[in-house]
Amino acid sequence: MTLAKTIGLEVPVHGLVYSKDNSLTYFIKRFDRIGHNKKLALEDFAQLSGEDRHTKYKSSMEQVIAVIEQFCTFPKIEFVKLFKLTLFNFLVGNEDMHLKNFSLITKDRKISISPAYDLLNSTIAQKNPKEELALPLKGKKNNLTKSDFLKYFAIEKLGLNQNVIDGIIQEFHQVIPKWQVLIGFSFLSQPMQEKYLELLEQRCERLNFKD
Secondary structure, three states, rough: HHHHOOOOOOOOOEEEEOOOOOOEEEEOOOOEEEEEOOOOOEEEEEHHHOOOOOOOOOOOHHHHHHHHHHHOOHHHHHHHHHHHHHHHHHHHHOOOOOOHHHHHEOOEEEEEEEOOOOOOOOOOOOOOOOOOOOOOOEEEEOOOHHHHHHHHHHHHHHOHHHHHHHHHHHHHHHHHHHHHHHHHHHHOOOHHHHHHHHHOOOOOOOOHOOO
C-alpha cells in the first residue's frame, strides 16, 4: 500500500500499530464513510458484473474496462488510474487483483474508481506461482509482455495517448529506487525481502523499466 502511494495511486490511510502484547496490527481506515453517519455508495466490480465471491476470477481486464466505461462519470480519467494500477500490480507481484478488489465509489455526485485496497505481493508467498494477473489480459494471465501492457492495453483498449503513457512510465522510473529502499526497511524477513527485490527487478526488466 505504501509503494502504491509513492507512485500516486490513491490509497486509504493505513499503517501498523503495536497491540498490548507488543504484536503489530495492520489497520486501514474505511474510505466509504464521512464522519460517523454518512455512508458513501460503494460497489465492487463483482457486483457490477453480476458475479460473486465464488466467480470473482471469471472475468478479464477487458471486462473491467467495460464496467468503468458503463458506470463512471468520467471514464477517460479512470482509465489512466486503471493503467497505472495494473502496471503497479504486475511490477510488485500482486496476482490477486480479482473483481472484488476493484470498486466504484460515489462521492459528490461523481462515480469513480475507489481508493485502491488489498495491494500486496502475493507472488512471493507462493512456492510455485503460475499467474501474473488475477484477471486475464489479452486472454492470458502470465507471460505478459511490454507490448501487452503498453500497446494493447494502454493504446488499443484504454485509448491513452503516448504522452500520457510516457509520463506514467517516467513516474515508475523515478519511484522504483524508492521502492527498493522501502522494501529494505519493511518488516519482511530478509529472505522475503530478497525475493521481493528479485521479482521487482525481473518485472522491471520485462517492461524495460530499468535505466
